[in-house]
Amino acid sequence: MKNLFYIPIFLLFASCNNKNKEKLLTYEDYQLHAANMIAQPGFSGDSMLYKMTGADAELERFYVDTKKVIFSCLYTKLDDVLSKLAIYKDSVKVNRPVEEESDPDTKVSFEMNVNNFKIDTSKLIETKYNGATYKITIPQMVGFITMKSNLQGGAFAVTPSGQTMISHGVAVAVKGEPSLSDLVKQLTDKTKSTEANAQKLLDFVTNEIEYSDAEANSGGETIKRPDEVLFTRNSDCSGKTILYASLLQQLNCKWCILYYDRHVCIGVAGNYTPTNAAKVILDSTTYYVAEITAPGALIGENYWQEKRKANDVEFYQIPENGSAVIDYKTKKPLEFLKKIIHEE
Numbered sequence: 001m002k003n004l005f006y007i008p009i010f011l012l013f014a015s016c017n018n019k020n021k022e023k024l025l026t027y028e029d030y031q032l033h034a035a036n037m038i039a040q041p042g043f044s045g046d047s048m049l050y051k052m053t054g055a056d057a058e059l060e061r062f063y064v065d066t067k068k069v070i071f072s073c074l075y076t077k078l079d080d081v082l083s084k085l086a087i088y089k090d091s092v093k094v095n096r097p098v099e100e101e102s103d104p105d106t107k108v109s110f111e112m113n114v115n116n117f118k119i120d121t122s123k124l125i126e127t128k129y130n131g132a133t134y135k136i137t138i139p140q141m142v143g144f145i146t147m148k149s150n151l152q153g154g155a156f157a158v159t160p161s162g163q164t165m166i167s168h169g170v171a172v173a174v175k176g177e178p179s180l181s182d183l184v185k186q187l188t189d190k191t192k193s194t195e196a197n198a199q200k201l202l203d204f205v206t207n208e209i210e211y212s213d214a215e216a217n218s219g220g221e222t223i224k225r226p227d228e229v230l231f232t233r234n235s236d237c238s239g240k241t242i243l244y245a246s247l248l249q250q251l252n253c254k255w256c257i258l259y260y261d262r263h264v265c266i267g268v269a270g271n272y273t274p275t276n277a278a279k280v281i282l283d284s285t286t287y288y289v290a291e292i293t294a295p296g297a298l299i300g301e302n303y304w305q306e307k308r309k310a311n312d313v314e315f316y317q318i319p320e321n322g323s324a325v326i327d328y329k330t331k332k333p334l335e336f337l338k339k340i341i342h343e344e
Helices: 009-017 027-038 048-053 075-085 138-145 178-187 195-207 226-232 237-251
Strands: 056-065 068-074 093-095 107-111 125-129 134-137 156-158 164-166 255-260 262-268 277-284 284-289 315-317
Touching: 027 048, 027 056, 027 138, 048 125, 068 075, 075 107, 125 315, 134 178, 138 226, 178 195, 178 226, 178 237, 195 237, 226 237, 237 255, 237 262, 255 284, 262 277
Parallel strands: none
Antiparallel strands: 056 068, 068 107, 093 107, 125 134, 156 164, 255 262, 255 315, 262 284, 277 284
16 A cells, blocks of 8 residues: 555645745745645545656655655656656666566656656646546646635634534635636536526536545545545535535625535525525525535425425525624624644
């Protein structure tokens, strides 16, 4: 089993509460972030290294403390792989096999400093879907990682019962985020109504993004950024909610996040006429429930049967009004934790 380094998703949230001065990122910063994303296949997909570099290789280990990376590939492809992964080939330490020429399937590993990792910051990293292709550059990806392309605000709120809940709104993309704006243009028709296009985006999320039972049953809350959901093509209700909200942001559609007991989804405002309506009124606006886990779901249609009712909402967020998580019963905002982790 590969011993890949990864940063827990909650650590990424810590940057939301920090008010450090924004620094200009260097090429080495991009190299480090790129290596870290590749080291997290659960969030970036198994093919991220190939998408970034075109190299037919695997990342075996990434030592963040020493900034060392170890790759492996077939010995017969070593020269081609090194030309795509290394800026300076002579600086790479290759662990050559004893019988290097006898077996075409012999694998070889090699290590180098992360600042020798060759990446193209202008390259479009593509994930193809039916009828659309998600395209993003490494700098745009780092915008998500550093939370510069996400809505700001507290990450962890305390409920009236004293429990800590994660704000999903903080992971939603800002309006005008380039990679998602491009995807929305591919998925929608500007000659159609906002309601019709909001449904098109829901169709994409419910039909193209697989529901992840592994995330849902992990015993904790898995929060994926919108780019991570698109890279992996799967998530539970949390990631699907964040992705759909991020797409609606690019459409300039009025929406909210609805938190239920062990479930989260989106409410969409507009002129909808569902047969069996699931809707909730917040601040004098009617939001129709968009059930992001039901394939082919229609905005406002009740897919829950007797499982829950639309007005069983516990908390909600209306991001256009700010980052507050509001208690549905009392209409009072929850308090955010000021600091939960210390970054080194």
